[in-house]
Amino acid sequence: MGVSVLSDILVASNLTKRYGAVTALNGLTCRFQRGKVYGLLGPNGSGKSTFLKICAALTMIYQGEVLIDGARPGLATKAKVAYLPDADYFLDWMRVGDVVDFFQDFFDDFDRTKAEHLLRELELEKHILASTLSKGMLARLKLAAVLSRRARLFLLDEAFDGVDPVTREKTIDIILDTFDHESTIVLATHHIDYVDKLLDEVKLLRRGEVIREVAADEVRQSTGKSIGEYYLEVFRHAKTN
Amino acid sequence: MRYNDREPIYMQIMQEIKTDIALGRLAPGMQLPTIKEQAAIMRVNPNTVARVYSLLEQEGVITKHKGLGTFVSTRQTLAAELKRELAGVTTSRFISEMSRLGLSAPEIEAHLRQFQARP
Numbered sequence: 001m002g003v004s005v006l007s008d009i010l011v012a013s014n015l016t017k018r019y020g021a022v023t024a025l026n027g028l029t030c031r032f033q034r035g036k037v038y039g040l041l042g043p044n045g046s047g048k049s050t051f052l053k054i055c056a057a058l059t060m061i062y063q064g065e066v067l068i069d070g071a072r073p074g075l076a077t078k079a080k081v082a083y084l085p086d087a088d089y090f091l092d093w094m095r096v097g098d099v100v101d102f103f104q105d106f107f108d109d110f111d112r113t114k115a116e117h118l119l120r121e122l123e124l125e126k127h128i129l130a131s132t133l134s135k136g137m138l139a140r141l142k143l144a145a146v147l148s149r150r151a152r153l154f155l156l157d158e159a160f161d162g163v164d165p166v167t168r169e170k171t172i173d174i175i176l177d178t179f180d181h182e183s184t185i186v187l188a189t190h191h192i193d194y195v196d197k198l199l200d201e202v203k204l205l206r207r208g209e210v211i212r213e214v215a216a217d218e219v220r221q222s223t224g225k226s227i228g229e230y231y232l233e234v235f236r237h238a239k240t241n
Numbered sequence: 242m243r244y245n246d247r248e249p250i251y252m253q254i255m256q257e258i259k260t261d262i263a264l265g266r267l268a269p270g271m272q273l274p275t276i277k278e279q280a281a282i283m284r285v286n287p288n289t290v291a292r293v294y295s296l297l298e299q300e301g302v303i304t305k306h307k308g309l310g311t312f313v314s315t316r317q318t319l320a321a322e323l324k325r326e327l328a329g330v331t332t333s334r335f336i337s338e339m340s341r342l343g344l345s346a347p348e349i350e351a352h353l354r355q356f357q358a359r360p
Contacts, residue, residue, distance in 0.1 A: 037286050169284075176281055197250055197285045217249040217289075226246035 007033045009153050009184045010055060015064035016208075017050050024050040026208035027064070034152075035181040037198050039216070040188040041231055042205030048188040049086055051205075052155045056083035068153060079108060082151035084142055086158045090130040096141060097126030103145045115148035122170060135162040143171055147178045154183065160191040168194055192228040202227055206238055242283055250285055254293045256327070259302065262313055263323040273303060273311045 010032040017025040025047045032038055040048050053059045054066055057073035068077040090099055096119065104110045119126065122140040130141060139162055146154070156175075160168055175198060179185055187195050196216065204212040212234055219230045244253050261267040273279065276294060280287035294311055297303045302319065305311050313319070339349045 036288065172284055173281065176284065176287070179287065180277075181287075197244065197289075200286055200288050217251060220247065220249040224247045229246065 013065045017062040030210045036200040037185045039199040039202045046205040047208040080152040082149040084146040084156040109150040118144040154185045196227040270315045
């Protein structure tokens, strides 16, 4: 088991998760430092979402260890972790305003002023039923709710899925505005080209394991490639092995 | 700002700021945006901007004044120095492209003259 360094907010050691015969995580080991933006990249089924769910304390049964600020995921860590799930999770009766109220009730670190600002910025009107929002507007609502928290660790699972170019740009601006040297942002995504200017570090996942860990600048400097090209090269090569 | 995929982002931003100074768009002594503002303007990670500022400070292009902010160096020769540096970078890039085509120094020179002679 790895020794936790003071600057690490999240440490995963030998993490294994099986769903029946399917191995979602296969001894995943990695660490995340404070004050950095990470890209968690990998094809479908590589374990990104499973890993984030475990970190968000939504999946409690697994082997190995995850430590967030030194504690296992649970009630105590939920207060530090803001998680944006891939799935939609608002209840049918909820209006945009209810979602914000719900988050405020639930999380002590919820910043109401920021939430109001983000709703305006993202053109979300409070009286609209969440269930009637388009895919893009729903993505905006999830983002506004989650990024209105003053959390230490933001885990964003496919924040860019089903999002139009304008929303994408706004999302990037909001992520940049939320980030500071005490927080850590983990972006799990297929949309590598959207995020590559935001990333400090890249972790590539394949079949439930971290197969590459590299600084984003390092990719360009040593290979002369974008992160997207680097990704394709690594996975093309991995397939032939 | 548009970024290319070949060079690290921090290097591209450094070049951009140096170009702005060389062309007088950023004057000596002018205040630069804070790291957070600059990151928002350029849509990049603030750590990248922090790296840019600290490298530019090491090179004497900008200076940080505690509590006041970050400023373009007041050295009057700065714009000329940076223009020379950037021209050097562009020239060496040009030379290496031409060398890749198998051209010798006199041939490259001939191309330059020919280009200049064009109406």
